[in-house]
Amino acid sequence: MLPASIKKFIEGFSKLPSLGPRLATRLAFYLLNLDRAELASLIDALGGLKRLNRCPRCFFFKEANAALCTICANPARATGTIAVVERETDLLAIEKTGKFGGQYLILGELPEKGIFESTHKLRLAALKRHIGEGGGHLKELIIALSPTSFGDFAADVIGQEFKGLAEKITRLGRGIPTGGEIEFADEETLSSALERRS
Amino acid sequence: MLPASIKKFIEGFSKLPSLGPRLATRLAFYLLNLDRAELASLIDALGGLKRLNRCPRCFFFKEANAALCTICANPARATGTIAVVERETDLLAIEKTGKFGGQYLILGELPEKGIFESTHKLRLAALKRHIGEGGGHLKELIIALSPTSFGDFAADVIGQEFKGLAEKITRLGRGIPTGGEIEFADEETLSSALERRS
Numbered sequence: 001m002l003p004a005s006i007k008k009f010i011e012g013f014s015k016l017p018s019l020g021p022r023l024a025t026r027l028a029f030y031l032l033n034l035d036r037a038e039l040a041s042l043i044d045a046l047g048g049l050k051r052l053n054r055c056p057r058c059f060f061f062k063e064a065n066a067a068l069c070t071i072c073a074n075p076a077r078a079t080g081t082i083a084v085v086e087r088e089t090d091l092l093a094i095e096k097t098g099k100f101g102g103q104y105l106i107l108g109e110l111p112e113k114g115i116f117e118s119t120h121k122l123r124l125a126a127l128k129r130h131i132g133e134g135g136g137h138l139k140e141l142i143i144a145l146s147p148t149s150f151g152d153f154a155a156d157v158i159g160q161e162f163k164g165l166a167e168k169i170t171r172l173g174r175g176i177p178t179g180g181e182i183e184f185a186d187e188e189t190l191s192s193a194l195e196r197r198s
Numbered sequence: 199m200l201p202a203s204i205k206k207f208i209e210g211f212s213k214l215p216s217l218g219p220r221l222a223t224r225l226a227f228y229l230l231n232l233d234r235a236e237l238a239s240l241i242d243a244l245g246g247l248k249r250l251n252r253c254p255r256c257f258f259f260k261e262a263n264a265a266l267c268t269i270c271a272n273p274a275r276a277t278g279t280i281a282v283v284e285r286e287t288d289l290l291a292i293e294k295t296g297k298f299g300g301q302y303l304i305l306g307e308l309p310e311k312g313i314f315e316s317t318h319k320l321r322l323a324a325l326k327r328h329i330g331e332g333g334g335h336l337k338e339l340i341i342a343l344s345p346t347s348f349g350d351f352a353a354d355v356i357g358q359e360f361k362g363l364a365e366k367i368t369r370l371g372r373g374i375p376t377g378g379e380i381e382f383a384d385e386e387t388l389s390s391a392l393e394r395r396s
Contacts, residue, residue, distance in 0.1 A: 003261045005246035012243035029286045045210035048203035063201045088227045
């Protein structure tokens with residue numbers, strides 16, 4: 001009973017995270033009720049994502065016509081400190097703190113089990129090459145992977161691989177999150193918080 | 199720090215209902231991490247909404263190259279019974295029940311106060327014209343507007359205007375919703391439920 005173009009929209013958009021068929025249907029009619037210029041501008045905004053590709057150094061996204069992403073191209077960023085993150089949104093979260101002035105490597109979504117896939121290996125190899133070109137070693141490599149069991153495992157492997165290529169290899173501090181309640185912290189977190197007390 | 203194309207996407211999509219900047223950002227990177235064919239298919243699906251326009255009879259959406267929407271064009275639907283609904287999604291909700299075999303008029307989103315706007319007036323005029331062409335009167339006009347105070351007011355106005363153009367003018371039954379608890383029903387709903395007991 002729905003026109004084919006609406007069905008196609010709902011089918012495609014309901015697969016996106018946090019959407020689902022109900023919200024996709026509501027969105028379809030919301031969009032159809034916008035004026036044509038507003039709809040055209042959203043179509044344009046989505047289409048614009050095609051103009052992006054990955055930075056060959058850190059693998060964040062950049063406009064396709066730029067050589068590097070805005071972070072790698074920024075001369076004010078410290079080149080000797082690199083944070084390895086899993087996802088682009090992890091990079092955004094770190095940028096938001098305003099406390100990090102180095103560069104990044106986007107490792108790519110880690111699988112739930114198993115070891116690195118070809119994408120991860122390629123990106124780590126690119127980082128090694130980049131370190132080599134920059135004089136052979138970093139001041140600090142921050143392995144900013146989430147402290148899950150696979151994140152920890154991946155961090156160990158990366159730590160081994162980059163030993164000798166960085167003066168310091170660190171991970172993010174663990175402890176009670178701001179606003180978190182001690183009563184509800186798990187044992188591991190609480191142990192880390194005790195060890196790292198200051 | 200974000201590429202302009204990502205900023206533009208987040209700016210546009212964060213204005214959509216239930217999205218907001220956080221989810222729009224997450225969506226941007228989700229989409230960028232899809233393979234190119236999947237992204238292209240979503241761009242296509244969104245762009246396809248431009249190919250739709252409104253049915254001149256009921257104002258639901260139809261493919262632009264069709265004369266009427268699939269409901270108005272369906273010879274199996276009763277032409278003498280018309281349900282007036284506010285939104286396209288109200289039509290979908292009624293269709294989902296499988297209990298209605300008539301046709302519709304999409305009135306358009308009602309303003310929170312005031313009377314009908316030009317869109318509503320045009321659509322009601324189109325319905326009158328259509329009733330005229332069809333022999334001058336309907337078997338039943340169901341005013342399926344939500345039982346809010348403005349919905350009630352609008353229903354009264356429509357009821358007056360179409361008096362004489364339909365054998366029966368009805369509204370949806372009011373009562374306790376399925377799964378609802380009597381204890382928590384408001385007085386009006388409970389009064390209606392008592393009056394309409396069966």
